[in-house]
Amino acid sequence: MKxxxxxxxxxxxxxxxxxxxxxxxxxxxxxxxxxxxxxVVGVCESDANWRKQRQGWKEYQGIPxxxxxxxxxxxxxxxxxxxxxxPHLNEVARKCVDRGLHIHMxxxxxxxxxxxxxxxxxxxxxxxxxxLAYMYRYNPCIRYCLDMVxxxxxxxxxxxxxxxxxxxxxxxxxxxEQYRGGDMYIFGSHLIDLIVCMxxxxxxxxxxxxxSFPENSRCVDNALAVLEYPRASCTVRCTxxxxxxxxxxxxxxxxxxxxxxIKPLEKPTIISYAKREDYVGGEIHQNSHPxxxxxxxxxxxxGRYDAQMRDFALAVxxxxxxxxxxxxxxxxxxSVLRACGLPLEEETMP
Numbered sequence: 574m575k576x577x578x579x580x581x582x583x584x585x586x587x588x589x590x591x592x593x594x595x596x597x598x599x600x601x602x603x604x605x606x607x608x609x610x611x612x613v614v615g616v617c618e619s620d621a622n623w624r625k626q627r628q629g630w631k632e633y634q635g636i637p638x639x640x641x642x643x644x645x646x647x648x649x650x651x652x653x654x655x656x657x658x659x660p661h662l663n664e665v666a667r668k669c670v671d672r673g674l675h676i677h678m679x680x681x682x683x684x685x686x687x688x689x690x691x692x693x694x695x696x697x698x699x700x701x702x703x704x705l706a707y708m709y710r711y712n713p714c715i716r717y718c719l720d721m722v723x724x725x726x727x728x729x730x731x732x733x734x735x736x737x738x739x740x741x742x743x744x745x746x747x748x749x750e751q752y753r754g755g756d757m758y759i760f761g762s763h764l765i766d767l768i769v770c771m772x773x774x775x776x777x778x779x780x781x782x783x784x785s786f787p788e789n790s791r792c793v794d795n796a797l798a799v800l801e802y803p804r805a806s807c808t809v810r811c812t813x814x815x816x817x818x819x820x821x822x823x824x825x826x827x828x829x830x831x832x833x834x835i836k837p838l839e840k841p842t843i844i845s846y847a848k849r850e851d852y853v854g855g856e857i858h859q860n861s862h863p864x865x866x867x868x869x870x871x872x873x874x875x876g877r878y879d880a881q882m883r884d885f886a887l888a889v890x891x892x893x894x895x896x897x898x899x900x901x902x903x904x905x906x907x908s909v910l911r912a913c914g915l916p917l918e919e920e921t922m923p
Contacts (some may be wrong), residue, residue, distance in 0.1 A: 586612045587651065588617075588647065588653055591617070591665060592616065592630075593658030593659075598632040600654050600878060605636075617640055617643070645668060653677075654676075656679050662680075662682065666703075667695070675888075676701070676704070681759065693903055704897070710896075712873070728829030728831065732806060732807070734823070737763055737810075738811050740817075741794075743790060745813065749793070753782075753913055755792040756793055756811040757811060765809055765905060765908050766909075773802075775800040778799070778801070780798050781798070782914055783797075795814065796912075822838040841873065847865060
């Protein structure tokens with residue numbers, strides 16, 4: 574099947590449990606834009622505060638509101654979009670897989686590794702699709718970069734530098750206080766996922782978690798993690814206090830045959846590529862330092878979640894295999910927790 578192609582099949586019967594996650598409304602909007610892929614049959618939220626704040630949003634208008642039990646007992650339900658507030662994601666996801674339902678699960682996957690491991694184990698037993706909502710996996714420029722790494726065109730990757738920052742209000746930093754990893758848990762996890770996609774699980778992760786502005790909150794608002802590999806080192810940085818941080822979000826991948834830089838990561842996504850051959854053995858003088866990179870024109874025309882949710886529907890229907898399998902999700906989450914300074918119940922590496 575060609576990328577982006579949609580075959581003719583009846584849409585996946587799906588519901589959304591939770592509206593407390595900040596990406597929940599966008600997922601609902603995306604699913605409703607693709608009626609050929611999804612038949613959205615219901616939505617629920619057990620927290621009265623979230624219902625008060627978000628139930629009236631346009632993305633949910635016209636969708637039946639139900640209780641969680643009503644959704645889980647819907648005849649013919651195939652899948653659930655798990656969009657509860659972050660502390661409750663694992664709880665909801667476990668209920669869904671116990672009912673034999675495929676899940677698109679927002680992230681991160683909880684601070685206790687054993688809980689997520691149990692979800693994956695139960696899903697594996699039933700051959701259920703588990704898709705974690707790391708949206709950068711499907712960014713066209715990042716997919717180009719991943720393909721360059723996996724095809725060997727970048728040569729031996731020896732360094733990755735990733736950054737995902739923003740300027741967040743004090744209220745958001747207060748919300749971050751409930752997570753030991755703070756910014757690294759919520760934002761750095763996106764970047765760790767990409768590094769694991771390229772290089773696999775790191776041999777060691779060293780976190781540096783700082784509260785740089787204690788007068789505003791007690792959260793980790795400035796975080797760094799170093800991911801170590803036998804022949805590479807990678808850094809992940811994120812902060813809630815950087816002016817223009819959103820537009821400085823970046824991914825830089827350095828290999829023996831070339832370097833790819835993506836900056837910013839979104840809105841717009843700008844990607845450049847520097848080839849080794851332009852610097853070695855060419856006409857460029859060895860003592861000069863030219864900027865010989867080229868900017869690549871990779872169209873970014875889809876919505877943030879379109880390709881991801883399309884893959885979810887196709888995987889549920891058996892049209893494709895889930896590109897991000899159970900073992901990848903477990904390796905990513907182990908790496909995320911280590912980057913947050915959180916112990917695993919079992920520290921043995923696979």
